[in-house]
Amino acid sequence: MKFLKRERRTAMLWVAERLGLSTEVFYPHGVEVHVPKGSDLSMRYNLFRKVPYEVGEAALIRKHLRPGMAVIELGGCVGVISAVTRSVIGPKARQIVVEAEAALVPVCQANAARAAVPGAATALHAAVDYSGAPFVRFASGHNAHVGRVAQPGETGRNVPTITLSALLADFPTEGAAALICDVEGAELALCRNEEEALRRFSVIVMELHPAVYPAGEADQAALVKDLAAAGFTAIETIGDVTCFRQG
Secondary structure, eight states: OHHHHHHHHHHHHHHHHHTTOOSSEEOGGGSOEEOOTTSOHHHHHHHHTTOOOSHHHHHHHHHHOOTTOEEEEEOOTTSHHHHHHHHHHOSSSOEEEEESOGGGHHHHHHHHHTTSOTTSEEEEEOEEOOSSOSEEEEEOOSSGGGOEEOOTTOOOEEEEEEOHHHHGGGSOSSSOEEEEEOOTTTHHHHHHHOHHHHTTOSEEEEEOOTTTSTTTHHHHHHHHHHHHHTTEEEEEEETTEEEEEEO
16 A cells, blocks of 8 residues: 555656656745655655645744744754744854754755855754663654654664754854754653753744653643743644743
8 A cells, every 4th residue: 555655646746747847846834945856755745735734833933933043953854844944033043953864864954054144054864862872763654754763662773862952062052042843752851851951942842742652641741841940831832833932
């Protein structure tokens, strides 16, 4: 079944190309995004068909981020949200994007940097993890958007680990800053372990995943409590995405 779905999507994009339609350049949320051939087929197919993508994240970013804000984005995928973020923060603001799928890192880099001055945007190949191990097993999922740290016994690729504290070493120490986080459950450990690092940000836009937390809603409540300890209050939620503001 998966093979047939892949073949149908490949055929549809091939026909579109023969008709002179672009299957590599898209405009989700009104921003230009390039996803070249050889990248995640499912993402290209969905973007071509204009399937709604991260509507909540995009709306909250546009409402609550400001020009000049430095940004760390955890879970860049193909860089759609990276491009939306850049359209808000402007060409000079520092932007660091973390993506665990090695093949998507240059795609993410290009989409984050397209409207930026040279050196303002950096995409890194890593997965957020607090086990203390240098590498973690990462499961890709049925498309790049739902990849996550593998569960015990689950197959995956080894990916270098990184923490929020480590990312701050190459981040401005002053000025307004925002954290965007969509890491399919890894946000639970991040909020548990990074109270001091979280204080660097004035705004957090975070997709929550109670369905994958070991204790479900109880874990989500603990995450919100951890953010409250760092000074954050939930100010708006759209779907599974919540914006938290400090102070």
